[in-house]
Amino acid sequence: MENQSFLNTPLIHTPHLKTDVESRLQCTDTTGTGFIRSCYIAISAFLGIGILTLPYAVSRSGWLALILLAITAYMSFCTAILLKRCMQADPYIRSYQDIAELAFGKEFRLIVHVLMNLELYLVAVGLLIIEGDTLHKLFPNFVINLGGLRLEGELFSVVVTALVILPSALLTDLGVLSCVCHGAAAIIIIIVSILFTGVSGGVGFDGKSQLLIMGGFPTSIALFIACFGGHPVVPTVYISMKNKHQFTMVMLISFLFNNVIYISIAVVGYLMYGSDVQSQITLNLPTRELSSKLAIYTTLAIPVCRYALVMTPVASSIETGLMNKNGDKRSIRLLTRIALLISVAVTACIFPYFESLMAVVGSICVVLASFLLPCCCYLKISGTYRKWSYELVGIIWIIIFGTVAGVVGLMHLLVILLVRCEWVWVW
Secondary structure (H helix, E strand, O other): OOOOOOOOOOOOOOOOOOOHHHHHHHOEOOOOEOHHHHHHHHHHHHOOHHHHHHHHHHHHHOOOHHHHHHHHHHHHHHHHHHHHHHHOOOOOOOOHHHHHHHHHOHHHHHHHHHHHHHHHHHHHHHHHHHHHHHHHHHOOOOEEEEOOEEEEHHHHHHHHHHHHHHHHHOOOOOHHHHHHOOHHHHHHHHHHHHHHHHHHOOOOOOOOOOOOOHHHHHHHHHHHHHOOOOHHHHHHHHHHEOEHHHHHHHHHHHHHHHHHHHHHHHHHHHHHHHHHOOOOHHHHOOOOOHHHHHHHHHHHHHHHHHHHHHHHHHHHHHHHHHHOOOOOHHHHHHHHHHHHHHHHHHHHHHOOOHHHHHHHHHHHHHHHHHHHHHHHHHHHHHOHHHOOOHHHHHHHHHHHHHHHHHHHHHHHHHHHHHHHOOOOOOO
Protein backbone atom coordinates (compact mmCIF):
# COMPACT_ATOMS: atom_id res chain seq x y z
CA MET A 1 0.00 0.00 0.00
CA GLU A 2 1.30 3.39 -0.93
CA ASN A 3 2.81 5.41 1.90
CA GLN A 4 0.43 8.23 2.79
CA SER A 5 2.76 10.26 5.04
CA PHE A 6 2.84 14.00 4.49
CA LEU A 7 6.32 13.76 2.95
CA ASN A 8 5.21 11.39 0.18
CA THR A 9 1.68 12.55 -0.60
CA PRO A 10 1.63 14.93 -3.57
CA LEU A 11 0.16 18.27 -2.62
CA ILE A 12 -0.39 19.44 -6.20
CA HIS A 13 -3.77 18.93 -7.79
CA THR A 14 -3.84 20.35 -11.29
CA PRO A 15 -5.82 19.39 -14.40
CA HIS A 16 -2.73 18.21 -16.28
CA LEU A 17 -1.67 15.64 -13.66
CA LYS A 18 -1.59 12.01 -14.79
CA THR A 19 -4.17 9.51 -13.61
CA ASP A 20 -3.36 7.37 -10.59
CA VAL A 21 -2.49 4.34 -12.75
CA GLU A 22 -0.23 6.41 -15.02
CA SER A 23 1.45 8.00 -12.00
CA ARG A 24 2.26 4.59 -10.56
CA LEU A 25 3.77 3.54 -13.88
CA GLN A 26 5.81 6.75 -14.00
CA CYS A 27 7.12 6.14 -10.47
CA THR A 28 8.49 2.71 -11.41
CA ASP A 29 11.32 2.68 -13.95
CA THR A 30 13.06 -0.65 -14.48
CA THR A 31 16.02 1.04 -16.17
CA GLY A 32 16.65 3.72 -13.54
CA THR A 33 19.09 3.89 -10.64
CA GLY A 34 18.53 1.95 -7.44
CA PHE A 35 18.10 3.25 -3.93
CA ILE A 36 21.76 3.01 -2.83
CA ARG A 37 23.07 4.56 -6.03
CA SER A 38 20.55 7.41 -5.79
CA CYS A 39 21.63 8.10 -2.21
CA TYR A 40 25.27 8.27 -3.28
CA ILE A 41 24.47 10.67 -6.14
CA ALA A 42 22.45 12.91 -3.82
CA ILE A 43 25.18 12.90 -1.16
CA SER A 44 27.85 13.76 -3.74
CA ALA A 45 25.72 16.58 -5.17
CA PHE A 46 25.71 18.41 -1.83
CA LEU A 47 29.26 17.62 -0.68
CA GLY A 48 31.41 20.31 -2.25
CA ILE A 49 34.44 22.47 -1.65
CA GLY A 50 32.47 24.77 0.64
CA ILE A 51 32.83 22.20 3.42
CA LEU A 52 36.45 23.32 3.91
CA THR A 53 35.18 26.67 5.23
CA LEU A 54 32.88 25.25 7.95
CA PRO A 55 35.40 25.36 10.83
CA TYR A 56 36.11 28.98 9.87
CA ALA A 57 32.37 29.71 9.75
CA VAL A 58 31.88 28.34 13.26
CA SER A 59 34.90 30.29 14.51
CA ARG A 60 33.24 33.53 13.36
CA SER A 61 30.07 32.95 15.44
CA GLY A 62 30.90 30.41 18.14
CA TRP A 63 29.46 27.02 19.00
CA LEU A 64 25.84 28.16 18.83
CA ALA A 65 26.28 28.65 15.09
CA LEU A 66 25.90 24.86 14.76
CA ILE A 67 22.19 25.31 15.53
CA LEU A 68 21.97 27.64 12.55
CA LEU A 69 23.71 25.01 10.40
CA ALA A 70 21.11 22.41 11.38
CA ILE A 71 18.25 24.83 10.62
CA THR A 72 19.75 25.60 7.22
CA ALA A 73 20.00 21.88 6.47
CA TYR A 74 16.37 21.27 7.42
CA MET A 75 15.08 24.13 5.26
CA SER A 76 17.22 22.94 2.37
CA PHE A 77 15.70 19.47 2.71
CA CYS A 78 12.20 20.95 2.64
CA THR A 79 12.88 22.86 -0.58
CA ALA A 80 14.24 19.69 -2.19
CA ILE A 81 10.89 18.04 -1.46
CA LEU A 82 9.12 21.05 -2.96
CA LEU A 83 11.07 20.51 -6.20
CA LYS A 84 9.87 16.92 -6.28
CA ARG A 85 6.27 18.05 -5.94
CA CYS A 86 6.79 20.55 -8.74
CA MET A 87 7.97 17.71 -10.97
CA GLN A 88 4.87 15.69 -10.14
CA ALA A 89 2.78 18.44 -11.70
CA ASP A 90 3.97 17.65 -15.23
CA PRO A 91 5.42 14.35 -16.52
CA TYR A 92 7.52 16.21 -19.13
CA ILE A 93 9.64 18.07 -16.56
CA ARG A 94 13.24 16.81 -16.80
CA SER A 95 15.32 19.59 -15.26
CA TYR A 96 15.39 22.56 -12.92
CA GLN A 97 14.94 24.88 -15.90
CA ASP A 98 11.77 23.00 -16.88
CA ILE A 99 10.32 23.69 -13.44
CA ALA A 100 11.12 27.39 -13.77
CA GLU A 101 9.50 27.53 -17.23
CA LEU A 102 6.37 25.75 -16.05
CA ALA A 103 6.01 28.21 -13.18
CA PHE A 104 6.91 31.55 -14.78
CA GLY A 105 7.51 31.10 -18.52
CA LYS A 106 10.45 30.87 -20.93
CA GLU A 107 12.03 34.14 -19.83
CA PHE A 108 12.39 32.80 -16.30
CA ARG A 109 13.94 29.62 -17.69
CA LEU A 110 16.72 31.73 -19.20
CA ILE A 111 17.26 33.56 -15.90
CA VAL A 112 17.62 30.26 -14.03
CA HIS A 113 19.99 28.97 -16.72
CA VAL A 114 22.22 32.03 -16.30
CA LEU A 115 22.09 31.72 -12.49
CA MET A 116 23.17 28.08 -12.59
CA ASN A 117 26.06 28.85 -14.95
CA LEU A 118 27.14 31.76 -12.74
CA GLU A 119 27.28 29.46 -9.73
CA LEU A 120 29.36 26.92 -11.66
CA TYR A 121 31.72 29.65 -12.82
CA LEU A 122 32.26 30.93 -9.26
CA VAL A 123 32.81 27.39 -8.00
CA ALA A 124 35.48 26.95 -10.69
CA VAL A 125 37.17 30.13 -9.45
CA GLY A 126 37.05 28.67 -5.95
CA LEU A 127 38.73 25.49 -7.18
CA LEU A 128 41.67 27.48 -8.54
CA ILE A 129 41.92 29.51 -5.33
CA ILE A 130 42.02 26.29 -3.28
CA GLU A 131 44.70 24.83 -5.52
CA GLY A 132 46.73 28.04 -5.44
CA ASP A 133 46.55 28.38 -1.66
CA THR A 134 47.47 24.72 -1.12
CA LEU A 135 50.43 24.86 -3.52
CA HIS A 136 51.64 28.03 -1.83
CA LYS A 137 51.45 26.25 1.53
CA LEU A 138 53.64 23.43 0.21
CA PHE A 139 56.07 25.67 -1.71
CA PRO A 140 55.96 29.09 -0.01
CA ASN A 141 59.29 30.36 -1.38
CA PHE A 142 59.01 29.20 -4.97
CA VAL A 143 59.65 32.03 -7.47
CA ILE A 144 59.89 32.13 -11.28
CA ASN A 145 61.26 35.07 -13.27
CA LEU A 146 60.05 35.29 -16.87
CA GLY A 147 61.88 38.27 -18.30
CA GLY A 148 60.49 41.22 -16.39
CA LEU A 149 57.58 39.19 -14.97
CA ARG A 150 58.05 37.75 -11.48
CA LEU A 151 55.68 34.98 -10.44
CA GLU A 152 55.54 34.08 -6.76
CA GLY A 153 53.15 33.25 -3.97
CA GLU A 154 49.49 32.57 -4.77
CA LEU A 155 49.85 34.20 -8.22
CA PHE A 156 52.46 31.65 -9.25
CA SER A 157 50.34 28.82 -7.82
CA VAL A 158 47.22 29.87 -9.72
CA VAL A 159 49.14 30.10 -13.02
CA VAL A 160 50.63 26.64 -12.48
CA THR A 161 47.20 25.27 -11.60
CA ALA A 162 45.69 26.70 -14.79
CA LEU A 163 48.43 25.07 -16.89
CA VAL A 164 47.89 21.72 -15.17
CA ILE A 165 44.12 21.91 -15.65
CA LEU A 166 44.28 23.00 -19.31
CA PRO A 167 44.44 19.49 -20.88
CA SER A 168 41.39 18.26 -18.97
CA ALA A 169 39.53 21.52 -19.67
CA LEU A 170 39.72 20.76 -23.40
CA LEU A 171 38.19 17.31 -23.05
CA THR A 172 34.72 16.64 -24.41
CA ASP A 173 34.44 13.09 -23.09
CA LEU A 174 34.50 13.40 -19.29
CA GLY A 175 33.85 9.73 -18.57
CA VAL A 176 37.33 9.14 -17.15
CA LEU A 177 37.18 12.22 -14.91
CA SER A 178 33.73 11.34 -13.62
CA CYS A 179 35.01 7.90 -12.65
CA VAL A 180 38.19 9.19 -11.01
CA CYS A 181 36.65 12.15 -9.19
CA HIS A 182 34.31 10.91 -6.46
CA GLY A 183 33.55 14.03 -4.44
CA ALA A 184 32.02 12.28 -1.44
CA ALA A 185 34.93 9.85 -1.11
CA ALA A 186 37.49 12.68 -1.33
CA ILE A 187 35.73 14.74 1.33
CA ILE A 188 35.52 11.78 3.69
CA ILE A 189 39.25 11.10 3.21
CA ILE A 190 39.99 14.73 4.10
CA ILE A 191 37.82 14.62 7.23
CA VAL A 192 39.30 11.36 8.50
CA SER A 193 42.82 12.65 7.83
CA ILE A 194 42.13 15.86 9.74
CA LEU A 195 40.77 13.84 12.68
CA PHE A 196 43.88 11.64 12.73
CA THR A 197 46.07 14.76 12.62
CA GLY A 198 44.31 16.09 15.70
CA VAL A 199 44.58 12.80 17.56
CA SER A 200 48.11 11.70 16.69
CA GLY A 201 49.72 14.62 14.86
CA GLY A 202 50.58 16.68 17.91
CA VAL A 203 47.91 19.32 17.24
CA GLY A 204 45.35 18.21 19.81
CA PHE A 205 41.91 19.68 20.44
CA ASP A 206 42.78 22.60 22.68
CA GLY A 207 41.92 25.49 20.36
CA LYS A 208 40.49 28.59 21.99
CA SER A 209 36.75 28.65 21.29
CA GLN A 210 33.73 30.72 22.27
CA LEU A 211 30.05 29.96 22.72
CA LEU A 212 28.66 32.99 20.87
CA ILE A 213 30.11 35.78 18.72
CA MET A 214 27.26 37.95 17.44
CA GLY A 215 29.21 39.96 14.89
CA GLY A 216 30.17 36.95 12.81
CA PHE A 217 26.71 35.50 12.12
CA PRO A 218 26.28 37.11 8.66
CA THR A 219 29.50 35.48 7.44
CA SER A 220 28.65 32.15 9.06
CA ILE A 221 25.16 31.88 7.57
CA ALA A 222 26.43 32.72 4.08
CA LEU A 223 29.08 30.00 4.33
CA PHE A 224 26.57 27.50 5.74
CA ILE A 225 24.14 28.14 2.90
CA ALA A 226 26.93 27.69 0.35
CA CYS A 227 27.15 24.03 1.43
CA PHE A 228 23.60 23.33 0.24
CA GLY A 229 23.87 24.27 -3.42
CA GLY A 230 22.99 20.91 -4.94
CA HIS A 231 19.33 21.59 -5.74
CA PRO A 232 19.81 21.89 -9.52
CA VAL A 233 20.74 18.18 -9.41
CA VAL A 234 17.59 17.18 -7.47
CA PRO A 235 15.36 16.82 -10.59
CA THR A 236 18.00 14.60 -12.22
CA VAL A 237 18.09 12.35 -9.15
CA TYR A 238 14.30 12.12 -9.17
CA ILE A 239 13.80 11.24 -12.84
CA SER A 240 16.66 8.71 -12.82
CA MET A 241 15.29 6.61 -9.94
CA LYS A 242 13.71 3.21 -10.49
CA ASN A 243 11.20 3.75 -7.71
CA LYS A 244 10.37 7.42 -7.38
CA HIS A 245 8.31 6.79 -4.24
CA GLN A 246 11.67 6.34 -2.48
CA PHE A 247 12.85 9.83 -3.42
CA THR A 248 11.92 11.45 -0.09
CA MET A 249 13.81 8.77 1.82
CA VAL A 250 16.82 9.25 -0.48
CA MET A 251 16.82 12.98 0.24
CA LEU A 252 16.35 12.41 3.97
CA ILE A 253 19.29 9.98 4.16
CA SER A 254 21.54 12.22 2.06
CA PHE A 255 20.77 15.34 4.11
CA LEU A 256 21.23 13.50 7.42
CA PHE A 257 24.54 12.02 6.24
CA ASN A 258 25.81 15.32 4.89
CA ASN A 259 24.76 17.20 8.02
CA VAL A 260 26.72 14.72 10.16
CA ILE A 261 29.74 15.29 7.90
CA TYR A 262 29.32 19.08 8.05
CA ILE A 263 29.00 19.18 11.82
CA SER A 264 31.90 16.75 12.25
CA ILE A 265 34.41 18.78 10.25
CA ALA A 266 33.17 22.02 11.83
CA VAL A 267 33.52 20.67 15.37
CA VAL A 268 36.87 18.92 14.80
CA GLY A 269 38.40 21.92 13.00
CA TYR A 270 37.20 24.42 15.61
CA LEU A 271 38.40 22.22 18.49
CA MET A 272 41.83 21.88 16.88
CA TYR A 273 42.54 25.50 15.99
CA GLY A 274 39.86 27.63 17.65
CA SER A 275 39.77 31.24 16.53
CA ASP A 276 43.05 30.75 14.62
CA VAL A 277 41.46 28.44 12.03
CA GLN A 278 41.98 29.68 8.48
CA SER A 279 39.36 30.00 5.73
CA GLN A 280 40.34 26.51 4.53
CA ILE A 281 40.96 24.06 7.34
CA THR A 282 43.64 22.29 5.28
CA LEU A 283 45.81 25.43 5.37
CA ASN A 284 46.22 24.96 9.15
CA LEU A 285 47.48 21.40 8.89
CA PRO A 286 51.17 20.64 9.47
CA THR A 287 52.99 19.36 6.39
CA ARG A 288 55.18 16.88 8.25
CA GLU A 289 52.50 14.39 9.36
CA LEU A 290 51.37 11.56 7.08
CA SER A 291 47.68 12.07 7.86
CA SER A 292 47.82 15.80 7.16
CA LYS A 293 49.77 15.13 3.94
CA LEU A 294 46.95 12.84 2.81
CA ALA A 295 44.39 15.59 3.46
CA ILE A 296 46.51 18.23 1.70
CA TYR A 297 47.25 16.12 -1.38
CA THR A 298 43.63 14.99 -1.64
CA THR A 299 42.67 18.68 -1.59
CA LEU A 300 45.20 19.27 -4.39
CA ALA A 301 43.63 16.53 -6.51
CA ILE A 302 40.05 17.80 -6.23
CA PRO A 303 40.40 20.96 -8.39
CA VAL A 304 42.39 19.15 -11.09
CA CYS A 305 39.71 16.47 -11.42
CA ARG A 306 36.60 18.60 -10.87
CA TYR A 307 37.33 21.73 -12.90
CA ALA A 308 36.37 20.21 -16.25
CA LEU A 309 33.25 18.61 -14.77
CA VAL A 310 32.15 21.94 -13.29
CA MET A 311 32.90 24.15 -16.31
CA THR A 312 31.73 21.88 -19.14
CA PRO A 313 28.05 22.95 -18.82
CA VAL A 314 29.12 26.62 -18.92
CA ALA A 315 31.37 26.05 -21.94
CA SER A 316 28.68 24.03 -23.73
CA SER A 317 26.13 26.82 -23.29
CA ILE A 318 28.49 29.37 -24.86
CA GLU A 319 29.57 26.99 -27.62
CA THR A 320 25.98 26.26 -28.60
CA GLY A 321 25.30 29.95 -29.14
CA LEU A 322 28.52 30.52 -31.11
CA MET A 323 28.16 27.43 -33.30
CA ASN A 324 24.86 28.70 -34.61
CA LYS A 325 26.81 31.54 -36.22
CA ASN A 326 29.97 29.70 -37.23
CA GLY A 327 30.43 26.19 -38.55
CA ASP A 328 34.01 25.64 -37.30
CA LYS A 329 33.01 23.68 -34.21
CA ARG A 330 36.46 22.48 -33.20
CA SER A 331 38.02 25.94 -33.18
CA ILE A 332 35.06 27.40 -31.30
CA ARG A 333 35.25 24.67 -28.66
CA LEU A 334 38.99 25.10 -28.10
CA LEU A 335 38.91 28.90 -28.00
CA THR A 336 35.88 28.99 -25.72
CA ARG A 337 37.38 26.64 -23.15
CA ILE A 338 40.78 28.31 -23.20
CA ALA A 339 39.17 31.74 -22.81
CA LEU A 340 37.06 30.50 -19.90
CA LEU A 341 40.09 29.03 -18.15
CA ILE A 342 42.01 32.29 -18.59
CA SER A 343 39.09 34.32 -17.22
CA VAL A 344 38.72 31.96 -14.24
CA ALA A 345 42.47 32.21 -13.50
CA VAL A 346 42.44 36.01 -13.76
CA THR A 347 39.41 36.20 -11.45
CA ALA A 348 41.17 33.94 -8.93
CA CYS A 349 44.23 36.21 -9.01
CA ILE A 350 42.20 39.42 -8.61
CA PHE A 351 39.88 37.98 -5.96
CA PRO A 352 41.92 35.38 -4.03
CA TYR A 353 39.69 35.28 -0.93
CA PHE A 354 38.15 31.82 -0.81
CA GLU A 355 35.86 32.41 2.18
CA SER A 356 34.52 35.62 0.62
CA LEU A 357 33.91 33.88 -2.70
CA MET A 358 31.98 31.09 -0.98
CA ALA A 359 29.98 33.73 0.91
CA VAL A 360 29.05 35.32 -2.44
CA VAL A 361 27.99 31.92 -3.78
CA GLY A 362 25.90 31.30 -0.68
CA SER A 363 24.33 34.77 -0.42
CA ILE A 364 23.34 35.03 -4.09
CA CYS A 365 23.39 31.79 -6.07
CA VAL A 366 22.45 29.23 -3.43
CA VAL A 367 19.91 31.45 -1.69
CA LEU A 368 18.12 31.86 -5.01
CA ALA A 369 18.49 28.33 -6.42
CA SER A 370 18.05 26.35 -3.20
CA PHE A 371 15.68 28.47 -1.09
CA LEU A 372 13.72 31.16 -2.91
CA LEU A 373 13.12 29.64 -6.37
CA PRO A 374 11.87 26.22 -5.17
CA CYS A 375 9.40 27.96 -2.85
CA CYS A 376 8.19 30.44 -5.47
CA CYS A 377 7.90 27.81 -8.22
CA TYR A 378 5.94 25.47 -5.95
CA LEU A 379 3.56 28.22 -4.82
CA LYS A 380 2.90 29.22 -8.42
CA ILE A 381 2.49 25.69 -9.80
CA SER A 382 0.40 24.27 -6.96
CA GLY A 383 -1.65 27.37 -6.21
CA THR A 384 -0.95 26.95 -2.49
CA TYR A 385 -0.62 30.72 -2.12
CA ARG A 386 -4.37 31.16 -2.69
CA LYS A 387 -5.33 29.83 0.74
CA TRP A 388 -3.68 30.11 4.16
CA SER A 389 -2.36 26.84 5.58
CA TYR A 390 0.43 25.55 7.79
CA GLU A 391 2.32 24.59 4.65
CA LEU A 392 2.06 28.12 3.27
CA VAL A 393 3.29 29.57 6.57
CA GLY A 394 6.28 27.22 6.52
CA ILE A 395 7.15 28.19 2.95
CA ILE A 396 6.88 31.89 3.79
CA TRP A 397 9.30 31.36 6.69
CA ILE A 398 11.79 29.72 4.32
CA ILE A 399 11.46 32.65 1.92
CA ILE A 400 12.00 35.15 4.75
CA PHE A 401 14.97 33.19 6.07
CA GLY A 402 16.60 32.97 2.64
CA THR A 403 15.99 36.63 1.82
CA VAL A 404 17.29 37.96 5.12
CA ALA A 405 20.31 35.62 5.11
CA GLY A 406 21.18 36.57 1.55
CA VAL A 407 20.85 40.33 1.99
CA VAL A 408 22.57 40.50 5.39
CA GLY A 409 25.34 38.15 4.32
CA LEU A 410 26.01 40.08 1.12
CA MET A 411 26.01 43.48 2.86
CA HIS A 412 28.35 42.22 5.57
CA LEU A 413 30.65 40.78 2.91
CA LEU A 414 30.79 44.10 1.09
CA VAL A 415 31.82 45.84 4.31
CA ILE A 416 34.57 43.27 4.89
CA LEU A 417 35.87 43.69 1.34
CA LEU A 418 35.89 47.48 1.66
CA VAL A 419 37.93 47.23 4.85
CA ARG A 420 40.22 44.62 3.32
CA CYS A 421 40.86 46.81 0.29
CA GLU A 422 41.50 49.75 2.63
CA TRP A 423 38.83 51.92 1.09
CA VAL A 424 37.99 54.95 3.20
CA TRP A 425 34.43 56.24 3.23
CA VAL A 426 33.75 59.81 4.17
CA TRP A 427 30.18 60.41 5.20
